Amino acid sequence: xxxxxxxxxxxxxxxxxxxxxxxxxxxxxxxxxxxxxxxxxxxxxxxxxxxxxxxxxxxxxxxxxxxxxxxxxxxxxxxxxxxxxxxxxxxxxxxxxxxxxxxxxxxxxxxxxxxxxxxxxxxxxxxxxxxxxxxxxxxxxxxxxxxxxxxxxxxxxxxxxxxxxxxxxxxxxxxxxxxxxxxxxxxxxxxxxxxxxxxxxxxxxxxxxxxxxxxxxxxxxxxxxxxxxxxxxxxxxxxxxxxxxxxxxxxxxxxxxxxxxxxxxxxxxxxxxxxxxxxxxxxxxxxxxxxxxx
Numbered sequence: 020x021x022x023x024x025x026x027x028x029x030x031x032x033x034x035x036x037x038x039x040x041x042x043x044x045x046x047x048x049x050x051x052x053x054x055x056x057x058x059x060x061x062x063x064x065x066x067x068x069x070x071x072x073x074x075x076x077x078x079x080x081x082x083x084x085x086x087x088x089x090x091x092x093x094x095x096x097x098x099x100x101x102x103x104x105x106x107x108x109x110x111x112x113x114x115x116x117x118x119x120x121x122x123x124x125x126x127x128x129x130x131x132x133x134x135x136x137x138x139x140x141x142x143x144x145x146x147x148x149x150x151x152x153x154x155x156x157x158x159x160x161x162x163x164x165x166x167x168x169x170x171x172x173x174x175x176x177x178x179x180x181x182x183x184x185x186x187x188x189x190x191x192x193x194x195x196x197x198x199x200x201x202x203x204x205x206x207x208x209x210x211x212x213x214x215x216x217x218x219x220x221x222x223x224x225x226x227x228x229x230x231x232x233x234x235x236x237x238x239x240x241x242x243x244x245x246x247x248x249x250x251x252x253x254x255x256x257x258x259x260x261x262x263x264x265x266x267x268x269x270x271x272x273x274x275x276x277x278x279x280x281x282x283x284x285x286x287x288x289x290x291x292x293x294x295x296x297x298x299x300x301x302x303x304x305x306x307x308x309x310x311x312x313x
Contacts, residue, residue, distance in 0.1 A: 067083070067085050070088030089278070092278030103260045104260050115233050126187075126192040127217050127221055144185040163178075171257060182246075194228035198221065
């Protein structure tokens with residue numbers, strides 16, 4: 020009798036447990052959606068405001084949807100900030116290429132060649148990450164002033180690469196450490212030297228890590244404001260979008276044209292968002308590989 024009652028009560032218990040589990044799952048999902056909505060609301064409002072007129076933005080009651088919007092802000096942004104966007108694209112691309120050119124062979128040497136002083140160099144790279152940016156900016160200003168390359172794209176490319184190279188070396192080294200030694204030894208038995216092995220085997224295998232490091236280097240350079248303010252004082256030719264947007268607001272002449280300001284912010288965010296969307300799969304693979312290696 021007792022066993023029969025227990026058998027009859029068991030399905031109800033299972034159903035009750037499943038019901039509570041489903042409720043907990045829905046509650047967690049709702050909480051996650053709420054957190055994401057709160058975090059993304061400033062981004063939504065930036066896009067919403069970029070399509071509204073200045074009269075709509077000046078009203079006490081906000082317009083939650085860009086009804087009756089206009090593209091005037093985007094036309095003004097492209098005409099007034101287009102040169103700064105192009106300058107940022109050139110600087111960020113140059114800094115990314117320079118970063119990968121220097122970081123990839125350095126990471127390979129630290130990971131596989133066991134070069135003398137490798138551990139010391141690795142410790143230095145870790146310490147460099149703790150140096151405040153303003154200290155580096157002041158030091159680079161003195162160096163670039165002595166070689167007369169201030170107010171140029173080269174100065175900003177070198178400065179941004181200086182910040183990105185140590186970080187890229189650490190990312191690439193973490194991945195290249197996991198490359199099997201047997202693979203490199205097989206290449207050596209086939210007559211491949213260190214350079215050919217690096218070019219033909221290591222780089223193709225490290226594609227995900229290279230994309231991850233390159234994307235972070237690009238984002239560092241694209242969003243840089245400190246180096247742009249310190250090293251680019253007297254020219255508008257190579258003024259990046261961060262400095263252009265700062266002058267756009269800080270100059271006082273455009274403080275009432277918030278649709279143009281918001282449109283400039285949206286346009287300047289598109290390259291980073293596009294790259295993150297395209298390279299998302301490679302970034303996830305690179306991060307997972309580094310976590311497994313560590």
